[in-house]
Amino acid sequence: MEADLVAVLRCPVCADRLALADRTARCPRGHTYDLAKQGYLNLLPTASNGIEGDSAAMVGARTVFLGTGHYAPIRDALILAAGLGDDDLVVEVGAGTAYYLSGVLGLSEHRRGIALDVSKYAARRAAKADPRIASVVCDAWRELPLVDGSAQLMLNVFAPRNAGEMARVLAPDGRLLVVTPNQRHLTELVDVLGMVSVDEEKERRLQDSLAGEFDRVGTEVVEETMALDRTAVEQLVLMTPSARHLNYRELLQRIALLPEPSIVTLSVTLSTWMRTSSTDQPA
Secondary structure: OOHHHHOOEEOOOOOOEOEEEOOEEEOOOOOEEEEOOOOOEEOOOHHHOOOOOOOHHHHHHHHHHHHOOOOHHHHHHHHHHHOOOOOOEEEEEOOOOOHHHHHHHOOOOOOEEEEEEOOHHHHHHHHOOOOOEEEEEOOOOOOOOEOOOOEEEEEEEOOOOOHHHHHHHEEEEEEEEEEEEOOOOOHHHHHHHOOOOOOOOHHHHHHHHHOOOEEEEEEEEEEEEEEEOHHHHHHHHHOOHHHHOOOHHHHHHHHHOOOOOEEEEEEEEEEEEEEOHHHHOOO
16 A cells, blocks of 8 residues: 555544554554555444445455456446546545456556445455555445545445545545446346345435535446356355345255356446535535
8 A cells, every 4th residue: 555545545533634654554643553464454433343344255256256357348438437637546435346446547557546445355355456556444424534625536336325425535626436226237137036126216316315415417328238157147146235135055046047148137327426516615
């Protein structure tokens, strides 16, 4: 983790800026946070201990599935929508393994990224994804451990949205890219495998969650068909929230009955948001 990235982080206790010395991040008031041996920084407040993030198995499944390239159309759409300068900072909330963040950073050696996730298992993966990325454990529903206006771009892919905090961290002319699943997303698997279905009110909830802080300035539907073998289907299911309530043995039995390959729909909406003019005004 580079010192220049730690410099845009702030202490979760007092909100002062952090500075890196050796393997310890420290604020002027003396609060210290040691860099984990796996390369990430844990800035999760003590009051948030016990919050559930993705398990090691879920993160492992995500690593395998994303490595197959089946979700590359989502990453490609984010890359095209990013419009980054050569030295911009990109923050991803709920970054997981930083698959999307590392793609958006592209080839510019001066761009930097910060991957935020509540899961230590995800943070370990993200820390190894790209040397330009700082991996940080935090709670997306609390204050984000970043200084005001530090990010030129924020990513939110299938992740929680704390509108007030994202608006605070985003630069006045920055953009927020949000990816949400559509009703057709994975529809061929949902009922057959007992997966969690997409909420019919997803679009309304997205708008409500960002109202007052962001204005939508663009929308794009990304839809492709994926040819998945049974192993890919298993990894796909195990990386989603459905993994928390499905019986693994029963899941394998159901997957064994699927045709191979199974043709499955990838369908998401990529929306682009900017801070409302009101959020740029002093209180």
